[in-house]
Amino acid sequence: EAQVTQNPRYLITVTGKKLTVTCSQNMNHEYMSWYRQDPGLGLRQIYYSMNVEVTDKGDVPEGYKVSRKEKRNFPLILESPSPNQTSLYFCASSLLSGSSYEQYFGPGTRLTVT
Amino acid sequence: AQTVTQSQPEMSVQEAETVTLSCTYDTSESDYYLFWYKQPPSRQMILVIRQEAYKQQNATENRFSVNFQKAAKSFSLKISDSQLGDAAMYFCAYNTNNAGNMLTFGGGTRLMVKP
Numbered sequence: 296e297a298q299v300t301q302n303p304r305y306l307i308t309v310t311g312k313k314l315t316v317t318c319s320q321n322m323n324h325e326y327m328s329w330y331r332q333d334p335g336l337g338l339r340q341i342y343y344s345m346n347v348e349v350t351d352k353g354d355v356p357e358g359y360k361v362s363r364k365e366k367r368n369f370p371l372i373l374e375s376p377s378p379n380q381t382s383l384y385f386c387a388s389s390l391l392s393g394s395s396y397e398q399y400f401g402p403g404t405r406l407t408v409t
Numbered sequence: 410a411q412t413v414t415q416s417q418p419e420m421s422v423q424e425a426e427t428v429t430l431s432c433t434y435d436t437s438e439s440d441y442y443l444f445w446y447k448q449p450p451s452r453q454m455i456l457v458i459r460q461e462a463y464k465q466q467n468a469t470e471n472r473f474s475v476n477f478q479k480a481a482k483s484f485s486l487k488i489s490d491s492q493l494g495d496a497a498m499y500f501c502a503y504n505t506n507n508a509g510n511m512l513t514f515g516g517g518t519r520l521m522v523k524p
Binding site: 326328330335336337338339340343345353354383385387389392393395396397398400402403 | 413415418442451452453454456459461500502506510511512514515516517
């Protein structure tokens with residue numbers, strides 16, 4: 296089944312404790328991205344990657360890191376999480392980076408930082 | 410910068426009736442795409458319908474249709490014969506090739522369907 300998977304689905308952590316949220320897609324998509332969803336703000340893009348070893352900042356990149364060593368994986372890293380990073384996170388992928396290509400979303404990761 | 414605005418935080422509709430969700434956007438681009446996504450309680454983001462800006466004909470997908478007014482920068486979603494399963498958050502989104510394929514989302518409209 297073609298899908299985007301994220302792990303973990305739920306995470307509660309404390310301020311400053313490094314964490315990684317994994318994202319994997321099995322559709323051989325070149326383009327992958329991370330969004331965060333906050334009430335009233337919709338989804339906002341954090342980082343995106345147009346291909347292996349090519350990443351760039353989205354609208355809200357502060358406090359996050361990403362890497363794209365393999366085509367299928369695009370982990371999101373929070374080196375020192377803070378409470379303002381409590382949010383719902385989505386990974387998405389599309390075949391190519393053009394705007395005509397549908398983006399497929401993962402199931403979301405609910406992160407709480409205390 | 411592009412912005413997308415959904416002015417209705419919540420809407421309700423009676424089952425089998427029709428409801429229209431509003432969306433306006435601001436852009437200086439001439440070539441772009443517009444989308445409506447549905448987010449049910451499962452939190453999964455589901456693409457409902459999309460519209461290419463260069464197409465004058467409004468997109469339709471079964472009970473879902475859009476009213477795309479390019480000059481007014483308006484993109485509303487009409488749901489006909491509403492069903493209980495339509496209850497969800499609905500997000501309007503915009504995308505252009507010049508934005509690294511970044512989807513710009515509105516704040517969302519929560520749709521409730523009354524039996």
